[in-house]
Amino acid sequence: MAERLPVADRWAVPALLFLTFSTGLVDAFCYLRLGRAFVGNMTGNVLLLGFSVAPGSGLSVAGPLTAMAAFAAGSLLGGRIGLAAGPDGLGGRRAGVAFAGEALVFAALAALVGAGLLATTGVPRSVLIAVLALCLGAQTSVVRLMGARDVTTTVITQSLAGFAAGSALGRGAEASQMRKAASVVTMLAGAAAGALLLRLTSAGVVGLAAVLVGCAAGCFLPAPPPAAAGRAAVPRQ
Template sequence: MTSSTPGKHGPRHALAHSDRLPVALTALTVVTGLVDAISYLGLGHVFTANMTGNVVIIAFAAAGAPGFSLLASLVSLAAFLGGAVVAGRLELTMRQYPRRRHRWVCICVAVEAVLLLAAAAVAFAAPHQARYPLIVLTAVAMGIRNGTVRKLAIPDMTTTVLTLTVTGLAFDSSLAGGTNPRAARRITAVLAMLAGALSGAWLVLHHGLGLPLLISAVSAAATALVLLRIPAAECNHRNCTPHAPS
């Protein structure tokens, strides 16, 4: 008998029972690392996926620290908020179609893929005049993603923020007297972000912005297809429908 709580017994249990949602969210975590590398290294020290870092950068820029743009960071924040609003509206719209409501995650990830593909096209077409269009496109995409994942509220699968994940690894560890719950999932999330950022940094430094953006778009599109193939019954059973955020 399978558990009704996804990831209850950790990622090994989930994967053994063909639960593709944690796998999809891990892939999206890799994409986040790519986008962070693209935005910070290629768009002038601004984050379009990690708003914690972006808010700190806004403070640095406001204080006059060299190498940071207040306008670029504010544009990123505004675009990200707009993307989160879009995610909320999409989820609200899908409530009107109960039999298809489980597809809302797939739709949101597909929209993310389209936005990242548009960003790749812009980067290839106008690599030296594309800073603000790329900030807007990637930040809206990441806002949609974050709104979607927040609504899913799957523990340790935020796809963008690792602070609490790393804290959980230490706080719940055997060294602290804990039982290491979801340790494999947490480590996987950290490694996924690291892999995405590492590959993204290498691609930006050696090939510019277009190629890593294209890879990000293709990865998001592939993830959307994986989500699309999850049957409605399995999806409803395994937490693909929206839950109240924790």
């Protein structure tokens, strides 16, 4: 099976890792500041909903349900972006524009939180969860349409399983294995950085995520259209 990316690996892989790190940051912000909800890790939300049925768990279902609904809407939006790309597939510029839009939304939310105009409690909390989950749903869908399977930016379970399975007896392709390992480590680093940075600033966590997503967009925007780039297939295990 082959991976088909709209730009060369030397641009695509760092960009996808920027997105992965930003997901760790944003999920740290949401889970630790907005009340036990994930906006990128939908598996976590499903588990939280299951845990909430236990008497005395203290877990709210509102946050996870809001995140899941918004993530699904964002995924639908990302799918529409893919359909609009036509038969040639999702090019680097179109992906770059999608990520640039996400970065602008993150930056706006960071500014509103930093200025005290958007609280992290009550109704504003639900708004933050919904908007962030919408963005990450769209991001996940766009990355999936790009054909990036080794660095999926929000789904680490598959990367970890693929790394472990591919590593058995040294059977995995080295480049593919390195990308999968980097994906797991990057998500971990992003979550840790977010948790630590939250001790100083909430807005700064979302702001840093905006910068990283903007860097990812910058890696894709200058790319030529898919037809011109040739979009050579990259073999993978």
